[in-house]
Amino acid sequence: MPQFAYVVPKTIGQMTQHLADYGDEAKIIAGGQSLLVLISQGLVSPGVLVSLNEVAGLDRIVHDDSKGLEIGAAVTQTQIAASPLIREKFSGLAQAAEKVGSVHVRNLGTLSGNVCHADPAADSPPALLALQASVKAVSVRGERTIPLDGFFRDPLESVLEPDEMLTHILIPPASPFSNSVYLKHAARAVDRATVGVGIWWTWDPAEEKCRDIRIGLAGAGPTPLRAKQAEALAKGHRLTDEVIVEMGQMAIRECDPLSGGHAPASYRRKMVAVFVRRALERLAKGMNRLPREGNTR
Ligand SMILES: Cc1cc2nc3c(=O)[nH]c(=O)nc-3n(C[C@H](O)[C@H](O)[C@H](O)COP(=O)(O)OP(=O)(O)OC[C@H]3O[C@@H](n4cnc5c(N)ncnc54)[C@H](O)[C@@H]3O)c2cc1C
Missing domain, CATH: 3.30.43.10 (Uridine Diphospho-n-acetylenolpyruvylglucosamine Reductase, domain 2)
Structure with missing residues (x-):
């Protein structure tokens, strides 16, 4: 032992x-x-x-309309999935939390631990990348805020120094006409993602165009990543079927999946396009909305 x-x-x-x-x-x-x-x-x-489980104050989810969401490092996936506020305003994150492993894993496992583990196939990072999250890291040397987009270095490796702890995950406020979704493709419900897609967008209702969008991917490279060129195809445009198909193809070109687990890299690439398309269609049809009360049992 x-x-x-x-x-x-x-x-x-x-x-x-x-x-x-x-x-x-x-x-x-x-x-x-x-x-x-x-x-x-x-x-x-x-x-x-x-x-970190008895460190005062880390088990809280704090929301402020102007500052956004602050999630303490001891907050579990069950707390995230059950939060009426997160389900309503940051639904992609609640959807990702609901899909992590089994109920036992979600009851013990924290959102921050899932991020710090830096697994390229973990569910939370793509949802958080889409929501433009950053993390607060603290050590005896001081405090810094790291955008999640620059947090992951390699499989199971982040930019945190050995003497640093992540104390909070920070998410900017939800804006009007914005929405998010997370979709997971996995061999079995308890498996990590073969491919996971988190998308956030904000919509111009008058023009019926996408104002801004972020796409986070799991299972698509050695780290969780953003599909920035696919995002660029959508910004300022109507999301026609042609644009959505083109975005999926662009996302394939942006990813560099590892083989192994339950899928070779070639399969993961194909599924990136399929799940980017499905996630966009869900957002477009408003099918991503969750009931306010979550049942995670
Ligand atoms: C059966 C099973 C099924 C699973 N299925 C999935 C799945 O479907 N999807 C998925 O994404 N994951 C899955 N996982 C992985 C797992 O749920 C998460 O990675 C896990 O919950 C991590 O959070 P934790 O709180 O348990 O972290 P820990 O295991 O305690 O820590 C993980 C790593 O992060 C570091 N760490 C933790 N907190 C901090 C902090 N605040 N600051 C700095 N470093 C920190 C630790 O030192 C360690 O290196 C599964 C795990 C199991 C056992």
Whole structure:
């Protein structure tokens, strides 16, 4: 059995001091749904686990109409999926949370842990990329805000330094006539995404044109990524069938999927186009709206 010390700080200051003191020996543990798997497989062997579960204030979802959404690092996927506010105003994120693993995994696993694990096939990152999320990272050296678009470096690697912790995920306010969706294609319900597509857009109702759009992809490269050239095809345009098909084809050209898991790269590419199209059609038909009350049991 792997041996490690376990420390349970109560404040962000204590937590970052532990990370500074233990250096590379330490690993943050949140819900343990990825970390404990890596430890049990012998892929990582930290000397110290630093728990964030008793750090005051990290289990909250705070919303302000002008500042947007602030999600603490201890907030679980179940909390995200059940939040009436997130279901209504940031529906793509609630849809992604509902699709992570099983109910047990969602009850323990945090949104932030899912992001920090930096798995290219994880469900939350594409939904968060589409919503233009950033993360607040804190260490004894200070605090910085990192756009999620620049957060992922390689499979299972982010730009966080070993002494930094993510304290909050930040999402800008929802704007009028904007909406979001997340669609997942997976071999089985508990599997990570073969392909995941998160899309946010804002719509010009008078002109019936897309004002702005962001497309986040999972399973489409060595990290979660944005399909920026496909986005460019939509901005300022009506989303005709032709434009939607062209966007799917452009997204294929922008991705660089890994083979393995349940699918070769060639299959993932095809599914990127299929699921970009389906997600756009859902948004266009308003089919992405969730009931305000979530049942995640
Ligand atoms: C059976 C099963 C099914 C799954 N299915 C899916 C699925 O369908 N879709 C999907 O996306 N994922 C899936 N997963 C993966 C998993 O749900 C998430 O990656 C997991 O929940 C991560 O969150 P956590 O709180 O458990 O993080 P942990 O496992 O505790 O930590 C994960 C990593 O992030 C780091 N970390 C955690 N929090 C912070 C922080 N605040 N600051 C800095 N670093 C931090 C840890 O040090 C560790 O390296 C599945 C897992 C299991 C066991």
